[in-house]
Amino acid sequence: MYEEDIMTQYKRIFAALDGGSTQEAVAKRAALLAHYNNADLLFGHVIDSVPYEANGIDFAALCRDGKENLERELSGVFKEIREDHDIKSVEFKVHAGRITDTLVESLIEPFKPDLVICGARGLSNIKYALVGSVSTFLIRNMKCDVLVVKPEDE
Template sequence: MGLTYKKILVAVDGSKEAEWAFKKAIEITKRNNAKIILAHVIDTRSFAAMEAYNMTISDRAEAFASELTDRYRQEATASGITDIEIAVDYGSPKVKIPKDLAIKYDADLIICGATGLNTVERLLIGSVSEHITRSAPCDVLVVRTQKDA
């Protein structure tokens, strides 16, 4: 087993935490001369909460996903990374990232932000990063923002 990573999956959702994770992913991808997979999961559970599930919500979610991943792709390209893949999926991010996307893209490292949940939320549902850490088939790096430190 080598000590370099070949396929690095970074979870991006538009949050400040994900922004930090992405910046760290860029550094690690370049250092390892690896492929980067920009993964965004459209959380369909938020749609279910709205009774009349209408297309405009999903259209907006898709437009957001597309803009977000495009922006990150441009940033990755500008930093000199050439092997970039975009992975957009639907469902629960904490399930999709470790159980589906990491396997589908054969990731050997998942990078995600430490999600900012309050204590009560963390007790009830656990953070996305905790779930990913528990069920990932590969190494996981949870990146903390400066405010977390």
């Protein structure tokens, strides 16, 4: 009974893709959990707008290109997910903005997940002190469970 309760508690799973070394592992873990929980699954990616804000960039085009690139990079995983009838629904959204704000306000909160999955990028101590970590931010600020997927070589 205990195992059933654990495996059926996640009905809405959000998976944050970051373009880094763990994103395929994040996608696969999200797919596996969505499969076993018959869950809705939303993949989200945020393109950091800060470097482009003064340049007048077309953010809609940037998001389209970013989505196409991620779809291509993860095409095998996404094909399997879309064919899996045990995953209730699957969506993939890309937004531009300040990463943590946009991730939470535009992608995670409207979806109302009960599980957020992200990757650990393994920032150096100096870089972590300067810019922080999305996974740490999510662990501290989400009201739902957060699963951090470590790089496979660790």
